[in-house]
Structure formats: C-alpha cells, structure tokens
Amino acid sequence: MSGGLDSQLAVRVLQRAGAYVEGVAFATPFFASDAAEKAAGALGVKLHVVDFTDDELALLRGPPHGFGGAMNPCIDCHVAMIARAGELMAGLGFDFVATGEVLGQRPMSQNRQSLGIVEKCSGMKGRLVRPLSAALLEPTVPELEGLIDRGALLDISGRGRERQIALAAEFGIVDYPSPAGGCKLTEAGFCRRLKDLMDHEGLGDRRLVELLSTGRRFRLPGGSGVALGRDRLENATLRKAAEDASSGWLTVQPVNAPGPTALVPAAVKDDMRLVLGLVCAYSRSDRLSGNVKLALRRFGDGGGEAVMEVPRPYDRDLYKEYQIC
Numbered sequence: 001m002s003g004g005l006d007s008q009l010a011v012r013v014l015q016r017a018g019a020y021v022e023g024v025a026f027a028t029p030f031f032a033s034d035a036a037e038k039a040a041g042a043l044g045v046k047l048h049v050v051d052f053t054d055d056e057l058a059l060l061r062g063p064p065h066g067f068g069g070a071m072n073p074c075i076d077c078h079v080a081m082i083a084r085a086g087e088l089m090a091g092l093g094f095d096f097v098a099t100g101e102v103l104g105q106r107p108m109s110q111n112r113q114s115l116g117i118v119e120k121c122s123g124m125k126g127r128l129v130r131p132l133s134a135a136l137l138e139p140t141v142p143e144l145e146g147l148i149d150r151g152a153l154l155d156i157s158g159r160g161r162e163r164q165i166a167l168a169a170e171f172g173i174v175d176y177p178s179p180a181g182g183c184k185l186t187e188a189g190f191c192r193r194l195k196d197l198m199d200h201e202g203l204g205d206r207r208l209v210e211l212l213s214t215g216r217r218f219r220l221p222g223g224s225g226v227a228l229g230r231d232r233l234e235n236a237t238l239r240k241a242a243e244d245a246s247s248g249w250l251t252v253q254p255v256n257a258p259g260p261t262a263l264v265p266a267a268v269k270d271d272m273r274l275v276l277g278l279v280c281a282y283s284r285s286d287r288l289s290g291n292v293k294l295a296l297r298r299f300g301d302g303g304g305e306a307v308m309e310v311p312r313p314y315d316r317d318l319y320k321e322y323q324i325c
C-alpha cells in the first residue's frame with residue numbers, strides 16, 4: 001500500500017470480492033509510509049510497515065532490470081517488495097498478495113511484461129492479484145480456488161484516471177495523494193546527491209543515506225563531502241546527526257554571526273580552508289567589523305573543539321564549482 005488512490009481502491013475491491021485484507025507498506029529514506037498509514041486508518045485496515053532500506057540500497061548497486069528515468073529501479077523494487085510481502089503472507093497465514101497496479105499505467109513497471117516479471121521473480125507465481133486489472137490478466141490461484149470472486153475484480157487499464165475517480169466516489173474515498181511523486185529516486189536533484197554519495201563514501205553507512213535530503217551539498221577537491229544547513233531545522237538536524245554518529249564527524253558553525261552549520265563526515269585536511277570559507281560565505285557576517293569566528297567540533301573518540309577566525313567576506317561564487325545541488 002502506497003496510500004495512493006489505486007492502493008485504496010484495491011483494498012475496497014478485494015473486500016467486495018470477499019477477502020479479508022491487511023495492508024503492507026514499505027519505508028526507506030527515499031519514500032515514507034505516512035500516506036499508507038493515513039490511508040489504512042481511513043479504510044480501517046491493519047497496516048504492517050516494513051523497513052525496506054537495506055533492500056532498496058542493495059538494488060541501487062545494480063538492479064537486474066535496470067533503472068527508470070532517474071535512479072529508480074522500479075521493476076526490481078516491485079519484485080523485492082512483493083517478495084517481502086510474500087514472506088509476511090506466509091508467516092501470517094494469508095493466501096495471496098495484492099497490489100493496486102493497473103495494466104499499462106506506467107510505461108516501465110506496469111506493462112504486461114513487467115507485471116509478469118514481478119510475479120515470477122518475486123516467487124509469487126499465481127499468488128499475486130491485481131484487483132484493478134485482474135479481468136485482463138490470467139486468473140490467479142485464489143480466483144481459481146474461489147477464495148475471491150473473479151467477477152468482482154476489475155478490468156481497468158491505461159493511464160486515464162476516470163474509472164478510478166468514479167470508483168473512489170462509489171466507495172466514499174475522498175482523501176488520497178496525487179498519483180505522481182513520493183519517491184525521491186525519481187527526482188533528478190536528489191539522484192545527483194545519491195550518485196555523489198555512491199561515488200565517494202558508498203552506501204554502506206545508512207546515516208549518510210538518511211541525511212541525503214538535508215542541506216546544500218558540496219564535494220571539495222580533496223574528497224570531503226559537506227552538507228550545509230539551509231535553515232534552523234536543517235542546522236539542528238546536521239548537529240544532531242554528528243552528535244549521534246560519535247565517529248569523527250565534524251561540524252563547523254559561526255559563533256559571532258548567524259549562519260549555517262556544516263557537517264563534514266570525513267573531513268580531509270587539505271579541504272579545511274575551503275570548508276571554513278564555505279561556512280563564512282553563507283554566514284550573514286556583513287555587520288561584523290572583524291573576522292568571522294567559527295566553532296569546529298569533532299565528535300567521538302579523539303574529538304574536541306576549537307574556534308578559528310576567518311576574514312570576511314567570502315564570495316559564494318567561489319564554491320559553485322564544488323556544489324552538487
């Protein structure tokens with residue numbers, strides 16, 4: 001369950017076909033489960049939220065069926081989700097897994113071939129029901145065994161939304177997010193950050209993945225990655241991450257002027273002058289008559305604090321070449 005309209009309709013159609021339904025939602029730093037939680041609450045179905053981060057990170061290293069338009073490994077992501085749902089199905093004593101997929105709705109992941117690949121590669125052959133398009137697909141085991149009424153399943157296909165919107169009105173579903181969006185792996189800007197992380201630190205440290213949306217991003221010539229907070233909330237998030245990490249992460253922030261917190265998880269000595277200049281350039285130091293004072297704090301074993309002074313002004317344009325986004 002994504003929580004989108006199609007997944008909500010799938011629940012109601014299945015219930016109308018005679019099934020008892022519980023929801024499964026997946027959560028990662030790239031997409032959250034809140035819309036599914038809200039939808040499950042509105043529909044009155046129990047929801048299982050599965051931490052899918054390690055599965056998704058493994059796919060990002062080389063999805064067997066490739067990426068979509070950005071870094072979205074949609075076919076393999078569906079395969080892995082259905083496989084995980086299948087494990088839950090077996091463990092909880094359910095008979096089948098269902099999705100709100102609609103035949104032909106998405107060019108890469110919901111054409112007839114992709115739907116077949118997902119069913120086969122997830123190990124759920126015959127046990128994967130798409131209630132919104134089932135009448136256009138081969139009958140599944142629960143339909144053949146009469147566990148659900150195939151006649152109550154639908155024949156929706158294509159990208160149009162008219163049938164779904166009419167059905168929503170019929171079922172009294174009024175609250176659903178727009179069909180597009182929700183997964184950061186489809187966003188070009190986010191994917192630049194992700195690619196940079198993969199090329200440098202790699203995907204082994206989940207904390208770095210979770211911070212990917214926070215701050216402006218820079219990659220300095222010596223290899224240091226810098227996240228620079230854009231507002232108070234991001235500054236606090238970066239400081240908290242450094243405190244929690246306890247592993248040599250460094251923060252830099254101005255002491256005598258308002259300005260951003262920079263988080264440098266693996267600072268390279270040769271980059272330090274640039275790190276200090278960067279924080280200075282984004283600080284509001286125009287009213288200072290003297291230097292900008294910067295507090296450097298290294299966390300974890302061998303950590304410590306120091307205050308350094310940097311002359312202002314620093315021109316932000318100097319750092320454009322290092323900015324990822």
Ligand code: SF4
Nearest residue numbers: 072073074077183185
């Ligand atoms: S859009 Fe994101 S969550 Fe959805 S299938 Fe593709 S990679 Fe997975």
